Amino acid sequence: MGEKGSYSPDGKRLAHTHITNPTTTWKHYRGGQTGPIWLTDLQTLATEEIPHENATDTSPLWLGGKVYFLSDRQRTNNVFAYDLATKKVEQLTHHTDYDVKALSGFGSELVYEQAGRLHLLNTTDGRVSDLKISISPEVLALRPQYRNVATMVRSTAISPTGMRAVVEARGDIFTVPAKKGESRNLTHSDGAHERYPAWSPDGTRIAYVSDASGEYQLMVQDQRGTKSAQSYSLGPPSFYFHPRWSPDSKKIAYTDKKLTLWYLDLASRKPVRVASDTYGPLTNDDALAPAWSPDAQWLAYSQLMPNHLRTVYVYHLPSGRRFAISDGRSDATTPAFSRDGKYLFFTASTDVGLRTTWLDMTSYDRVSKRTLYVAVLNKQDASPFAPQSDEEKDAASKPDSVAVGKPVGNRTPKVAVQDLKVAVKETKAQKPAAVKVVIDTAGLGQRILVVPGTAVGDLSAVQAADGDKLFYLEQPPVGTSAGPDAAAPLPTQRLHRFDMQARKDEVFMAEVNNYSLSADGKKILYSAPHDSYGIVEAAGKPAAGDGKLAMTALDAYIDPRHEWEQMFNEVWRLERDYFYDANMHGLDWAATRKKYAVFLPYVAHRADLNYLFAEMMGEMVVGHNYVSGGDMPALQANPVGLLGADYEVVDDHYRFKRVFNGENFNPSLRAPLTGPGVNVQAGEYLLAVNNRPLRGTDNVYSFFENTVGKQLTLTVNSKPTMQGAREVTVVPVASEATLRRIDWVEGNRRKVDELTHGRVAYVYLPNTSAEGYEFFNRYYFSQLDKEAVIVDERFNGGGFVADYILDLLNRPLLSYWAPREGKAFTSPGASIYGPKVMLVNEFAGSGGDALLAFFRRRGLGTIVGKRTWGGLVGISGYPVLLDGGTVTSPSFGIYSPDGKWEIENQGVPPDIEVDVLPADTQNGADPQLAKAVEVILGDLQKQSFKPLPIPAQHPTRAAE
Known part of the structure; x- marks a missing residue:
């Protein structure tokens, strides 16, 4: 392995590092990747190490009798020199403000970058001078321009009657017509970020949050954008999310990054705190899930409690009092009032169990079921699902004596035909009575009912529509182990509609990402895969793509x-x-x-x-501080198809040096050259690709440009001639990484099996996420016949806390069970009871750090290898930047059971340190694996597990 290097003047030695500089966003890093600079003889592979501290040494430059390099030994990166004659290291620069970032040189002069400037260092006298460079380029990236931002829509809402939608796209707020008219940009703010638009129920205004002032505030704009927006303080500086208008258009509920639910009375301009979560969700912007009552006097919300389950509460605005609707023994969420205020709907689950601990791997493959419930709020009201009975009318009854039907929800009362004209006159003469929500808390638990006939599964986003219709989303269950085809897309959500009167549930629309309901309850704005949006009738039966919005006219001015x-x-x-x-x-x-x-x-x-x-972020001295994405210039790349092979040039022809077998039963590990009827072997020549001759002077990969997933004809032969050659058809893959890794893993497994004579299992863990979970399940349980196990977490990419793996490695034998036929079996079953050894290196981190630390904390066995990365803080969800870029900020850090901060910026050391030197890599040796085998064989001599046979003498209880 190698990252950066510099040849000695005679070309016989190489100064090099084997680790990428870890300090790009992590200054003063002191974890396991503070590797040395090696001086390696290219003939003998003997290695000398530049005197090293626990600091980052990088960018070696060999000039004359010295090797110059960068190091943060004194916290700030500076230039150092290693004298090959004296074997001493000298610091040459002493910057304390900004790091030295790059180093080059020739003869007695070095050039380095620091503080945005180039500096010239004379190594003879130590003088440093700035290089004066003047460039007057035409920087196209700085040109202001109009851009279409239709692909950057991030949040949407619907107008009160569904005539338009309001959307946020690249930080501007637009309204888009359902059918006729043009889109409007209401904000035109290239220097501010507007988020989360919401249309007032009276149709006159649009609310959103904006950082135009330097901190996020609420803005309320007239819906046509003809007047200046009014700003409102939402509280202390923070990030604020999802304004929700009250039905009377006088108040707005919202949440903040600090897990708090607020409402703001627009007239008083005073934010009022409603509630705060005990524990935060993975992303703060979906906390508490508030919903308004139709009379705007109540807020329902779902609060995460100390037992890690959510409870539905209602908050009474006039009194400031709150009441629990659910009892806290189930996970209840997504509350929604009926439109007449009589009922509160929500979903709940009693089997979420380990899914509440989302950071733990034991939450994987725990498919819980949610059910839709309704709470009858007023004790005077009957169940909306009371028993029904069809009956014949009494013979004495007269048609004009039929009573007007009792209204339920927003359903129009049924009237007798003879009274139709009178009823119409009365309807015109009288305004509907104002809704008043009454909540009787006494006995409320007994007034919570299952909504019959609805789906049971992962349900969310409950909303009540016009005409006693109820909408909600259902996500089909998806386990962590997705099956052989890991690349297959996940199933999308289904939008359901439940008719309260007919008591019938149906899928209203399949393949829906999200939806929102208009204030009048008659229209639905949906979002679907592939950036598709549409507005449809809530009472209709839409098909995919119906009511599609014309988002293509979203243009923004960008400076x-x-x-x-x-x-x-x-x-x-x-x-x-x-x-x-x-x-x-x-x-x-x-x-x-x-x-x-x-x-x-x-x-x-x-x-x-x-x-x-x-x-800037690097100054925080923490891992997981990542920067990615943004509106970069598009680069057109030609994807190169790969065959899963190494090549060598022999007799001016390409020959297959090595062919990776993969696992053709697994689509993600398909090897193009090993399928039935192809069977290309190492040692065969590749003579032509699609009848195009290939010679040793050609770039072999240029013959496979733009061939990923396409059929190709290869001409191969056991000798470098077309005579006797055969043609095979293959389909190249986009990456060989998984093929090469499974070859390495299987090679290690076979080596351990051979060296231990079949006594020891080998399990590789690429990460502590879904892939690591699948690797463990596949390799551990298939080797339960072994006496001991080596767990290899080298290069572990982290992910979650692998408690699932640790629990299974830590299962003591409790009992045997003797059947009449066959062998005895154990409790717990599915366990290897013998010694354990863990392999680790400096490239394992995050969840890999935790796995090693907790393996040691549980006393499971010996650890062999190198100190780990030392990056054990957690990241969750963060607001996206204006142009689609992202940054992270570690939102939780680890401390030990005795109250001490640990592991972060330290790493976890092994019990036995074993390095892999350049000679080992060149010769294909693995001293770490060899040491692990040596250790576990020694452990087996001390504590070998041999299962007990069934006792020869069975009980004689009947004779006693």
Whole structure:
């Protein structure tokens, strides 16, 4: 393995590192990847190590008798020199403000980048001078322009009668007609980020949150955008989410990043706190799920309680009192009032169990079921699902004596035909009575009923529509192990409609991402896969694509400099608000903003901005601080198909040096050259591709451009001639990574099996996420006949806390069971009771750090290898940046059962340290695996597990 290197002047040795510089977004890193710089003899492969501290040494440059390199031994990255004669290291620069970022040189002069400038260092006298460089380019990336932003729609809402939709796209707020007219940009704000639009029920205004002032505030704009928007403070500086208008258009409910539900009376301008969650959801913007009552006097919401289950509450605005609707013994959420205020609907589950601990792997493959319930709020009201009976009319009854039907919900009362004209006159003369919600808390638990006939599964987003219709989403169950075809798309949600009168449930629309209901309850705005949006009648039977909105006319004016300044400030605020430590690890975060803001005028490309984000965030000294994406210039790439093979050039022809077998029964591990009828072998020549001759001077990969997933004809032969050649048809794959990995894993398994004479299992864990879960289940349970196990978590990419794996490795034998026929079996079953050894290296981290630490904490066995990465903080969900870029901010950190911060920026050391040197890599040796085998064979001599046979003498209880 190698990352950066520099040849000695005679070309016989190489100064190199084997680890990517970990300090890009993590300054002062001190975890397991603070590797040394090696000086390797290219003939003998003997290795010398530059004297090393627990710091990051990188960018070696060999000039004359010295190797120059960068190191953060004194916290800030500076230039150092290693003298090959004296074997001593000397610090050459002493910058304390900004890191030295790059190093080059020739002769006695070095050039390095620091603080956005190039510096010249004379190694003879130590003088440093700045290089004066003046460039006057035409920077196309800075040009303001109009852009279509239809592919950047992030949140949507529907107007009160469904005539238009309001959408947020690239930070601007637009309204889009259902059928006729043009889209309107209401905000035109390229230097601000507007989010979460919501249309008032009276149709006159649109609310959204905006950071135009420097912090997020509520903005209320007239729906045509002809007047200036009014701003309202939502509370202390934070991120705020999802304004929800009250039905009377006088108040707005919203949530914040701090897991708190608020409402704001627009007249008083005073935010009122309603409730806060005990534990946060994975993303803060979906906390509490508030819903208004039709009389605007109550807020229903779902609060996560100390038992990790959610309870539905109602909050009475006039009194400030709150009442629990559910009893806390189920996970209840997504409350919604009926339109007449008599009922409160919600979903609940009593089998969520381990799914509540979402960070733990034991939550995997736990498919829970949610059921739709209704609470009858007023004790005077009957059940909406009371028993019904068809009866013949009494002979003495007269038609004009039939009583007007009792209204239920918003259903129009049934009247006798003879009274129709009178009823119409009365309807015109009288206004509908105002809805008043009455909640009797006494005996409420006995007035909670199942909504009959609805789906049972993963249900969400309950809303009541006009005409006693109820809508909700159903997500088909999906386990963690998705089956052989891991690349298959996940099933999409189904939107259901339940008719309260007919007591009938139906799928209203399949393949729906989300939906919202108009204020009058008659229209639905839906979003579907592939950025498709539409408005349809709630009473209709729409098909996919009906009512599709014309989103193509969403045009916004974009000035990159304005956007980049906004995003820089938003990233700073995001780290301020989302980082798990409000003290920012002791960093003066306000000063850090000023320190890096000075570079903003020099940003000339979106990639420069990401670089600036990374530099600023790196000052926090924490892992998982990632920067990605953004509106980068599109690059047209030609995907290259791969055959799952290594090549060598022999006799001016390409020959297959190695062919990876893969596992053709598994679509994600399909090997193009090993299928039935193909059977290409190592040692055969590749002579032509689609009848195009291939020679040793050609680039073999150029013959496979734009061939991924397409049929190709290969001409192969056992000798470099067309005579006797055969043609085979193959389908190249996009990546060989999984083929190469499974070859390595299977090679290790076979090696362990051979070296231990079949006594020891080998289990590889690529991460502690879904893939690691699948690897463990496949390899561990298929080797239960072994006496011991080596768990290899080298290169573990992390993910979650692998308690599931640790629990199964830590199952002590409790009993045997003796059947009449066959062998005895054990409780617990499915376990390897013998010794365990764990293999680890510096490339394992995050969940891989935790797995190793907890393996040791449970005393499960010996650890062999190298100290781990040391990145054990957690990330969750974060607001996307204006142009689609993303940054993370660790939102939870680990401390031990005795109350000490641990592992982060340290790593977890092994019990036995074993390195893999360049000679080992070159020779195909694996000293870490060899040591693990040695250790576990020694353990087997001390504590070998041999199952007890069934006792020869059975009980004689009947004779006693």
